[in-house]
Amino acid sequence: MPHPTGPQEQRQPPASRRRSFLKYLVGGSMGAIALGLLRPNDGSAQDLEQLCSTFPHNSRCQDYLPGVPALDVDGTPLAVDTWLPSTTPGEPVAVTGIPNQITYLVILDGPSLAPYGLNPRCPHLGCTVDWNTDQQRFICPCHGSQFDGVGQVVRGPANQPLPLVTVIERQNQVRLVAQAPILDPR
Ligand code: FES
Structure with a gap:
């Protein structure tokens, strides 16, 4: 019966596994934030209102009031x-x-x-x-x-x-x- 964790992870001491988990967590969060910055809205009216109120000269806001x-x-x-x-x-x-x-x-x-x-x-x-x-x-x-x-x-x-x-x-x-x-x- 295979063990749920891989052999390399089994060999890691608990502190090292914690560090790996934290790196995974921080990396994932940074990725999510970066994606959010690159794609600040999904095109809904509320998001457009927010975008165009803050950056009225954004190209997406030419026709939006x-x-x-x-x-x-x-x-x-x-x-x-x-x-x-x-x-x-x-x-x-x-x-x-x-x-x-x-x-x-x-x-x-x-x-x-x-x-x-x-x-x-x-x-x-x-x-x-x-x-x-x-x-x-x-x-x-x-x-x-x-x-x-x-x-x-x-x-x-x-x-x-x-x-x-x-x-x-x-x-x-x-x-x-x-x-x-x-x-x-x-
Ligand atoms: S509320 Fe205007 S001077 Fe006091």
Whole structure:
């Protein structure tokens, strides 16, 4: 009756067999991770959303619309070709789309649309800041923190900038993704 382990393995002392097993385990795990990196998604809508939200310029995302459409005050999706020329650089535009949250779109020279928007939740204690056109600043009604047009702190007590969301312009739409860009572009 053949023994379940081979003759060479039988000759290995227990510590050596443990090392072999660990090498097998680590090698297998590394292989699985590598495969996952090489093949980050399997093409499902959820995986595409994740991929295209994080890497909107990936070639697989040309026709995919990640996130949700940005809506104006009437609840109408923004059409970039008609809306953007009517905006003023430096004057943030409040939109909805992400559930339970206003997002301020940042208008750059051109006018052009910044690839990020501002979540007006004050980093101090969480009040909602408002854009003040006269002062050209976001002002927090709770303890007076102030932020410039791209959300950087101008006055405390807040000591962090306004949080970001990702903004993607595609197929004449403005899309909002409820996660910050990988790198803060400000
Ligand atoms: S919550 Fe905004 S300054 Fe305190």
